[in-house]
Amino acid sequence: MGLQIGDTSFKDRVQEGLKNDFMRQAVSSAQGRLRNGRLSAAEELGDWEDWRTLGEEIRTHTMENLDFYLQQLSEQVENRGGNVFFAETAEEANEYIKNVVKKKNGRKVAKSKSMVTEEIGLNEALEDVGAEVVETDLGEWILQLDEDPPSHIVAPALHKNRQQIQETFENKKGYQKTDKPEELALFAREQLRKEFLSADIGITGCNFAVAESGAVTLVTNEGNARLVTALPDTQITVMGMERIVPTWEELDVLVSLLTRAAVGQKLTSYVTSVTGKRLEEEIDGPDDYHLVIVDNGRSKILGTEFQSALHCIRCAACINVCPVYRHVGGHAYGSIYPGPIGAVLTPLLDGYEDHKELPYASTLCAACTEACPVKIPLHEQLIRHREIIVEKENMAPTGEKVAMKGYANWASNPAAYKMSAKMARMALKPWTKHEKISNGPGPLKGWTDVRDFPAPSKQSFRAWFKERQKGEQT
Amino acid sequence: MKVSLFITCMCDIIGSGVGKHTVELLEKAGCEVDFPEAQTCCGQPAFNSGYLQDSKKAMKQMMRAFKDAEYVVGPSGSCVGMLREYPKVFRGDPEWEEQANNLAAKSYEVTQFLVDVLGIEDVGATFNGRVTYHPSCHMTRVLGVKDAPQKLLRNVKGMDLIELPLAEDCCGFGGTFAVKNSVISGEMVKEKSQHVSETRAEYLIGGDMACLYNIGGRMTREGKNIKILHITEVLNHQ
Numbered sequence: 001m002g003l004q005i006g007d008t009s010f011k012d013r014v015q016e017g018l019k020n021d022f023m024r025q026a027v028s029s030a031q032g033r034l035r036n037g038r039l040s041a042a043e044e045l046g047d048w049e050d051w052r053t054l055g056e057e058i059r060t061h062t063m064e065n066l067d068f069y070l071q072q073l074s075e076q077v078e079n080r081g082g083n084v085f086f087a088e089t090a091e092e093a094n095e096y097i098k099n100v101v102k103k104k105n106g107r108k109v110a111k112s113k114s115m116v117t118e119e120i121g122l123n124e125a126l127e128d129v130g131a132e133v134v135e136t137d138l139g140e141w142i143l144q145l146d147e148d149p150p151s152h153i154v155a156p157a158l159h160k161n162r163q164q165i166q167e168t169f170e171n172k173k174g175y176q177k178t179d180k181p182e183e184l185a186l187f188a189r190e191q192l193r194k195e196f197l198s199a200d201i202g203i204t205g206c207n208f209a210v211a212e213s214g215a216v217t218l219v220t221n222e223g224n225a226r227l228v229t230a231l232p233d234t235q236i237t238v239m240g241m242e243r244i245v246p247t248w249e250e251l252d253v254l255v256s257l258l259t260r261a262a263v264g265q266k267l268t269s270y271v272t273s274v275t276g277k278r279l280e281e282e283i284d285g286p287d288d289y290h291l292v293i294v295d296n297g298r299s300k301i302l303g304t305e306f307q308s309a310l311h312c313i314r315c316a317a318c319i320n321v322c323p324v325y326r327h328v329g330g331h332a333y334g335s336i337y338p339g340p341i342g343a344v345l346t347p348l349l350d351g352y353e354d355h356k357e358l359p360y361a362s363t364l365c366a367a368c369t370e371a372c373p374v375k376i377p378l379h380e381q382l383i384r385h386r387e388i389i390v391e392k393e394n395m396a397p398t399g400e401k402v403a404m405k406g407y408a409n410w411a412s413n414p415a416a417y418k419m420s421a422k423m424a425r426m427a428l429k430p431w432t433k434h435e436k437i438s439n440g441p442g443p444l445k446g447w448t449d450v451r452d453f454p455a456p457s458k459q460s461f462r463a464w465f466k467e468r469q470k471g472e473q474t
Numbered sequence: 475m476k477v478s479l480f481i482t483c484m485c486d487i488i489g490s491g492v493g494k495h496t497v498e499l500l501e502k503a504g505c506e507v508d509f510p511e512a513q514t515c516c517g518q519p520a521f522n523s524g525y526l527q528d529s530k531k532a533m534k535q536m537m538r539a540f541k542d543a544e545y546v547v548g549p550s551g552s553c554v555g556m557l558r559e560y561p562k563v564f565r566g567d568p569e570w571e572e573q574a575n576n577l578a579a580k581s582y583e584v585t586q587f588l589v590d591v592l593g594i595e596d597v598g599a600t601f602n603g604r605v606t607y608h609p610s611c612h613m614t615r616v617l618g619v620k621d622a623p624q625k626l627l628r629n630v631k632g633m634d635l636i637e638l639p640l641a642e643d644c645c646g647f648g649g650t651f652a653v654k655n656s657v658i659s660g661e662m663v664k665e666k667s668q669h670v671s672e673t674r675a676e677y678l679i680g681g682d683m684a685c686l687y688n689i690g691g692r693m694t695r696e697g698k699n700i701k702i703l704h705i706t707e708v709l710n711h712q
Contacts, residue, residue, distance in 0.1 A: 362651070370615050389524055404523065407525075408525075411517065412532060444653075454687050457489065464494060
């Protein structure tokens with residue numbers, strides 16, 4: 001599938017989202033639950049702002065020394081008999097993994113939830129070489145059955161309700177029970193158990209790799225990552241190159257931030273750390289282990305004003321508070337990374353051409369920046385994107401450019417400004433009725449399509465102030 | 475204390491009453507208010523839309539206008555928040571960096587100025603009615619002013635202040651967003667209008683006229699009977 005979802009225009013995707021009442025209701029209630037969960041988990045921890053600062057410091061330090069920590073990580077993995085592959089592009093990563101699967105004669109691949117494998121389109125690549133790929137995270141499995149892309153980075157099937165899931169199970173897997181969550185989950189569990197037991201290759205993502213030990217840590221609530229890493233003989237971890245911490249100590253901080261910010265839990269049900277293949281003195285573990293470190297555009301972000309976007313720990317707190325996301329849903333972003341972080345990250349990874357609307361899909365209300373557990377200034381980065389779109393990429397509409405030139409001249413010329421303050425009311429008079437404008441001209445139209453616009457004052461403030469001063473003098 | 479009023483273009487041209495209340499309120503608090511006439515707009519419409527170079531022209535005009543001011547006080551968390559961003563915009567600019575730092579350091583939103591600088595939490599106002607308060611995003615999250623308006627409002631006599639559900643959620647204004655993405659903006663303001671209705675307030679109070687025009691404009695469009703009031707109008711009411 002890759003980073004981009006679908007090929008319809010942003011406008012069409014927004015319309016699609018807005019008319020999907022099911023989705024909007026599901027998203028709105030999930031957002032409410034998730035953001036309240038985060039707030040109470042943060043309060044319970046205490047000193048949340050200090051924790052955020054610590055999280056930011058750890059991420060900043062790690063990104064500034066990324067080469068060192070990646071080197072350390074790969075040495076540790078290799079010392080334990082694992083194979084490490086640095087993939088510069090999605091294609092390189094897929095090619096490498098395909099070769100491992102082919103060499104092992106792998107027929108069935110069990111996967112635990114991983115955004116980076118969505119990003120590189122791994123499932124399709126593996127299916128091309130004849131392997132059957134099974135997603136084992138409940139949400140991802142539902143989407144796989146339905147051939148639907150994820151709409152949220154933590155809860156990928158957030159846009160679906162239980163009736164829709166029941167239908168999917170019925171149509172694709174012959175499910176015959178009710179839409180009760182317990183029954184649906186039990187059914188999924190029975191189905192997936194068979195898949196775990198028959199898979200020959202296990203593929204996981206990576207929440208954090210610990211550089212000092214070469215361990216990969218996975219944070220889940222369903223336990224599926226444990227089965228994926230425990231059963232198949234061949235194990236592959238795919239990680240974005242920034243998903244790394246120096247030591248267990250930093251892991252502790254970031255996992256604490258991640259689980260609280262993502263789902264409002266002190267800890268998820270499972271936090272699993274796996275360290276490569278089975279050594280001689282060990283009784284279990286895989287025979288073969290591969291760590292695939294994916295760049296796919298990330299190193300280009302290093303050293304730029306967007307570097308802190310790489311600090312993201314994929315908790316989705318920004319998505320859970322975003323009022324734009326609430327109304328349009330994840331698919332409207334046209335990227336597997338939706339919401340504020342998606343609007344920042346997607347153009348960085350995939351260019352502006354197909355994603356130039358995303359930085360504007362925000363009121364800059366800064367709820368995202370406030371929610372981010374590692375203090376990424378998300379709304380400021382959206383403004384930086386807009387600057388590049390306007391001033392470097394030259395992609396802004398001509399009318400807007402002309403209007404902004406006019407604005408600059410107006411705002412830098414007090415006499416022109418004063419004149420417009422005097423004339424505004426008269427200029428808008430043809431459209432004014434009962435002190436409001438309900439059907440405005442030009443750029444006002446977008447405003448008055450949904451709400452009234454106030455008529456300018458009869459006397460500008462500056463005119464009033466001048467009169468008042470004169471009155472005082474006489 | 476000498477205060478230079480930063481009126482904001484919106485309150486200068488569209489909501490001039492806000493300026494009158496701000497002046498009177500500051501004078502009651504013992505300030506001498508002047509109005510530098512060279513001021514225009516803070517630059518935010520261009521800055522937030524990605525037109526950095528165009529926005530700088532407006533910003534330079536503002537720095538010239540308020541060069542000699544002791545304090546700059548304005549009735550908008552968002553516009554004052556923009557002035558406070560100037561140092562980031564002009565960092566490393568030999569000609570303007572110092573002036574940008576200077577203006578940012580002396581600029582305050584009006585409730586912030588009353589509470590944090592003058593130490594006033596009760597302005598002695600009386601206002602009879604059922605009201606609710608919308609804390610605008612830039613006031614709370616960009617400028618970081620959360621408590622000052624609440625403190626002042628709680629001390630207004632006669633007022634029934636009802637808490638707005640999901641008050642911290644954006645109303646959907648977002649500057650050019652309201653025009654550029656008016657469909658999404660419309661959905662957001664419908665939701666906000668719904669929350670305001672739930673309070674059964676007669677008055678919606680806020681610290682940023684743009685947000686109030688957005689919410690109020692939607693509510694009149696829906697035929698709802700509510701009056702929007704800038705916080706200075708309430709605080710200046712006897």
